[in-house]
Amino acid sequence: xxxxxxxxxxxxxxxxxxxxxxxxxxLDRAVSRRYxxxxxxxxxxxxxxxxxxxxxxxxRVVRSTPGGDQVIVxxxxxxxxxxxxxxxxxxxxxxxxIAAAESIALSWPVSLWSEFTARYPGFASESxxxxxxxxxxxxxxxxEMATQAVEKRVACALLRMVNQSGRKxxxxxxxxxxxxxxxxxxxxxxxxxxxxxxxxAWQKDGIVSSTRKHIVVTDPHRLVVLxxxxx
DNA sequence: TCATTAAGTATGC
DNA sequence: GCATACTTAATGA
Numbered sequence: 001x002x003x004x005x006x007x008x009x010x011x012x013x014x015x016x017x018x019x020x021x022x023x024x025x026x027l028d029r030a031v032s033r034r035y036x037x038x039x040x041x042x043x044x045x046x047x048x049x050x051x052x053x054x055x056x057x058x059x060r061v062v063r064s065t066p067g068g069d070q071v072i073v074x075x076x077x078x079x080x081x082x083x084x085x086x087x088x089x090x091x092x093x094x095x096x097x098i099a100a101a102e103s104i105a106l107s108w109p110v111s112l113w114s115e116f117t118a119r120y121p122g123f124a125s126e127s128x129x130x131x132x133x134x135x136x137x138x139x140x141x142x143x144e145m146a147t148q149a150v151e152k153r154v155a156c157a158l159l160r161m162v163n164q165s166g167r168k169x170x171x172x173x174x175x176x177x178x179x180x181x182x183x184x185x186x187x188x189x190x191x192x193x194x195x196x197x198x199x200x201a202w203q204k205d206g207i208v209s210s211t212r213k214h215i216v217v218t219d220p221h222r223l224v225v226l227x228x229x230x231x
Numbered sequence: 232t233c234a235t236t237a238a239g240t241a242t243g244c
Numbered sequence: 245g246c247a248t249a250c251t252t253a254a255t256g257a
Contacts, residue, residue: 149232149233150232150233151232180248180249180250181249181250181251182249190233190234191233191234191235192249192250193233193234193235193236193250193251193252194233194234196249196250196251196252197251197252199250200250200251200252210250211242212241212242212243212248212249212250213249232257233256233257234255234256234257235254235255235256235257236253236254236255236256237252237253237254237255238251238252238253238254239250239251239252239253240249240250240251240252241248241249241250241251242247242248242249242250243246243247243248243249244245244246244247244248
């Protein structure tokens with residue numbers, strides 16, 4: 001187990017109000033683990049015995065329908081808590097978390113949740129704040145799915161990933177983790193064929209540039225226009 | 232407008 | 245060289 005430094009947590013919202021010594025206590029009780037791309041950190045319906053913090057990498061949060069197809073509910077970026085079933089009064093995980101890229105996460109036993117929220121100022125409020133933000137985002141994409149045409153949904157999905165993980169390159173802003181057409185169709189409720197056609201067309205128009213599992217948005221503004229922000 | 236089917240090419244371990 | 249990712253056209257709801 002590598003030695004963990006306090007500076008890992010000091011700047012993250014759930015810990016930003018804490019003393020150095022408090023962060024040390026929290027870190028001393030954490031387990032750090034690395035996850036290969038494609039690995040599940042935990043699965044929907046399983047016993048929620050731990051909660052997690054993503055230090056590095058990206059996660060897909062996935063729910064499976066009875067029919068067998070899966071829906072990508074949201075993505076987790078570094079610095080975010082996840083698998084916080086105890087905050088939802090649940091004893092099983094409501095969704096599956098998969099490493100979209102190689103990732104590193106800390107985790108603690110759920111038994112520590114009540115202790116953390118009680119002892120550390122700001123931990124609880126920050127946790128519920130991120131939960132609230134996630135709920136809002138899910139509701140937004142839900143109404144988007146119900147009301148918008150496929151092209152707009154795919155444009156929105158790309159923009160969301162860019163906003164969450166985008167890094168600037170020479171040609172534009174690239175999505176920082178591997179994404180397939182299938183992944184995007186799982187986020188937008190369409191087929192990989194439709195996503196492929198849209199991306200091909202946008203590439204021809206100079207809006208995006210993509211290779212296998214890798215997408216760069218070369219003209220974010222036009223993608224925003226396609227996403228149908230009203231105006 | 233979009234899913235489905237089907238049949239192909241490209242890419243990377 | 246095989247599995248996986250991706251492309252494209254045709255058809256029909």
